Amino acid sequence: MLNSLLSLKTLAKAAFATLGTCLVLAGPAHAAWPERPIQLIVPFPAGSSPDILARTISEPLAKSLGTPIIVDNRPGAGGNIGTRYASHAKPDGYTMLLTINGPMVTAPTLYKQNLGYDPLTDLAPVSLLGTSPNVLIVPKNAQANDYQGFIKWAKGNPGALNYGTVGPGSSAHLAMAMLEHAEGIHLEQIPYAGFPQIITSTIAGDLHAAFMVPGIAMPQVDAGNIKALAITSLEPTALLPGLPTIASEGPADFEAISWDAIFVPAGTPQEIINTLNAEIVAILNTDSVKEKFKTLYFDPVSSTPEELHELVVNEKARWDAVIERLNLTLQ
Structure with missing residues (x-):
């Protein structure tokens, strides 16, 4: 009888061990990401500079992630419409936003009404893509x-x-x-x-x-x-x-630089953000993308998510002062 009980205990332990292994392999719900195409929101029309940049990086990014990247143009209101749309998307790693400094830095201060998104709380930074003068x-x-x-x-x-x-x-x-x-x-x-x-x-x-x-x-x-x-x-x-x-x-301190960057909805798992950042940084360092950016008159400039957050905060403070000095408001 004792040997039988020991045999049952041994079998039970083996069964629990097997179950535990299966659970570890299954992991969290987002461990298999990406399992389907990723939507890249561009809040400007096809043919615009942000659209061209999006299509430049989407092909190599799709290849490195092993899933299609679908560029989705949602223009209007200086980029605010598409930016708002992306900020309300499900934070599951299947929505990205490629936008410029306007919707992220100046629009929230310029407009009197609520834009329906807060760039600092509703969107999470991934990486800067590049800068260019106007x-x-x-x-x-x-x-x-x-x-x-x-x-x-x-x-x-x-x-x-x-x-x-x-x-x-x-x-x-x-x-x-x-x-x-x-x-x-x-x-x-x-x-x-x-x-x-x-x-x-x-x-x-x-x-x-x-x-x-x-x-x-x-x-x-x-x-x-x-x-x-x-x-x-x-x-x-x-x-x-x-x-x-x-x-x-003319004015010795005149400066107005454009920049493009990638964001995702706030709440997107950090490991997904880190993966996207690493892949984008690697893509920006390839000779083919550098050459393409050069033809667009863009300097490819990557960043960490933290550096991009700091850029948004600092740019917002600088342009808020300009907007206040010029007494600019929009309906």
């Missing part, structure tokens, strides 16, 4: 051929010139508002759904000026369809040789 562009037949000529043109036609933006609160809007304040000029803002439409209207002469990402603007500049007058970084860049900075031609 380019001041005008039609090819514009009276201005350089920055000082543009200021003279604007001062000689107060209120008669207009400029294009991808929406109130965008970096293009704030950059021009800052320039208007510094130079004592006034232009009428014309909002568009995306950068390609701004280019089309500038080529047609319907727009007199715009601050534009160089990846969209420079091919048209090189083709002779529009003119580029200056850039918004404090220092010249090898990406745009021959173009002076506004800081060197």
